[in-house]
Amino acid sequence: GNSVTQMEGPVTLSEEAFLTINCTYTATGYPSLFWYVQYPGEGLQLLLKATKADDKGSNKGFEATYRKETTSFHLEKGSVQVSDSAVYFCALKLEYGNKLVFGAGTILRVKS
Amino acid sequence: NAGVMQNPRHLVRRRGQEARLRCSPMKGHSHVYWYRQLPEEGLKFMVYLQKENIIDESGMPKERFSAEFPKEGPSILRIQQVVRGDSAAYFCASSPLGSSGANVLTFGAGSRLTVL
Numbered sequence: 001g002n003s004v005t006q007m008e009g010p011v012t013l014s015e016e017a018f019l020t021i022n023c024t025y026t027a028t029g030y031p032s033l034f035w036y037v038q039y040p041g042e043g044l045q046l047l048l049k050a051t052k053a054d055d056k057g058s059n060k061g062f063e064a065t066y067r068k069e070t071t072s073f074h075l076e077k078g079s080v081q082v083s084d085s086a087v088y089f090c091a092l093k094l095e096y097g098n099k100l101v102f103g104a105g106t107i108l109r110v111k112s
Numbered sequence: 113n114a115g116v117m118q119n120p121r122h123l124v125r126r127r128g129q130e131a132r133l134r135c136s137p138m139k140g141h142s143h144v145y146w147y148r149q150l151p152e153e154g155l156k157f158m159v160y161l162q163k164e165n166i167i168d169e170s171g172m173p174k175e176r177f178s179a180e181f182p183k184e185g186p187s188i189l190r191i192q193q194v195v196r197g198d199s200a201a202y203f204c205a206s207s208p209l210g211s212s213g214a215n216v217l218t219f220g221a222g223s224r225l226t227v228l
Contacts, residue, residue, distance in 0.1 A: 004154075034216075043116075043203060043221040044155070089154060098143060098207060099168065100217060102154040 002027045006090050006103035013080055013110050021075040021106045023064075023090035031092040033057075033066050033073040034100070038087040047075075047088070080110045116141075116206050116220035117186075124226045131191040131198070133223045137206030143167075144187040145217060146179060149201040161187060194227045201225075 007022040025031065032051045036044040048057030053068035062077045073090060090103040117136040125131050137144050143162055147155040160168040161181035172179065176194075181187040191198055201224045205217035 036219075041221075043118075044205075044219040046216050046218075049216065097168070098145070098160060098217070099157050100145075100147075100155075100205075101157070102147075104152075104154040 002031075002092065002094065002101050004090050004092055004101055004103035006088075006106050008104075008106070010107035010109055013108070015082055015110055015112050016079045017110075019075070019077040019080045019084075019108070021088055021090075021108070023073045023075065023103060025071050025073065025090075025092050027071075027092055027094060027101075029095045031094050033064070034091045034093070035062070035064055035073070035075050036089040036091060036102075038089065038105070040086070044089065080108070082110045082112050084108060085110045116204055116218050118202075118204050118220035118223050120223060121221065122224050122226070124228060125194050126228050127195055128193050131194050131225055131227075133189040133191075133202050133204075133225070134186040135189070135204030135206075135220060136186040137204075138218055141206035141208050141218070143207045144181050145205045145207075146187075146189050147203045147205065149203060149222070151200070155203060158189075191225070194225070196227045199225055199227045 003026045005024050034049045035047040037047045038044050048059040050057040050066035056065045064073050064075045087105045089105045091100045145160050146158040149155045157171040159172050159179045176192045178190045201222045203222045205219045
């Protein structure tokens with residue numbers, strides 16, 4: 001079936017450290033891939049997306065590249081801030097249909 | 113543009129009572145999706161609706177759960193005879209008509225149900 005696997009958290013980093021959150025997927029066809037962020041007490045916000053192989057999504061200093069050969073969409077940021085502390089969800093959407101399939105989420109804690 | 117509005121934000125029910133969660137989609141959006149987030153887990157798809165139509169309910173439990181999206185008014189997720197295992201955050205999302213694979217779902221802030 002279709003699924004998303006994320007690295008387990010929590011991930012604890014110091015301010016200005018480099019961030020990687022791994023995400024791999026299993027899907028039929030050519031899904032679109034997304035990263036959503038959930039700040040404490042809030043809903044999910046779209047962080048970035050990529051719709052085809054080798055696309056790079058980027059926003060607010062975060063990047064992720066759609067790698068079909070490794071079925072991965074790892075999230076990276078060069079220098080994290082305390083305000084980046086949140087839960088990050090990787091998700092896929094199949095070509096046909098509108099359902100999102102989510103990973104379990106990764107908690108990021110950034111210390112000053 | 114108020115975004116996706118959900119209410120109540122927090123709801124407490126005793127076992128056996130009914131819970132009703134409401135979702136108003138973004139202006140111009142005619143598709144609504146409900147997701148459930150259990151503690152320490154990711155979001156799981158429950159149901160996808162258009163106005164007056166259930167399109168996909170493959171994620172809905174077979175009993176006690178129902179959803180509707182009437183011609184007028186918000187979408188309602190109804191849970192009858194709640195049990196402790198229903199305690200979760202319920203998120204609603206909406207998208208425009210004719211969403212393609214690249215289109216994005218916009219999420220509400222969620223409704224957190226606690227069953228005592």
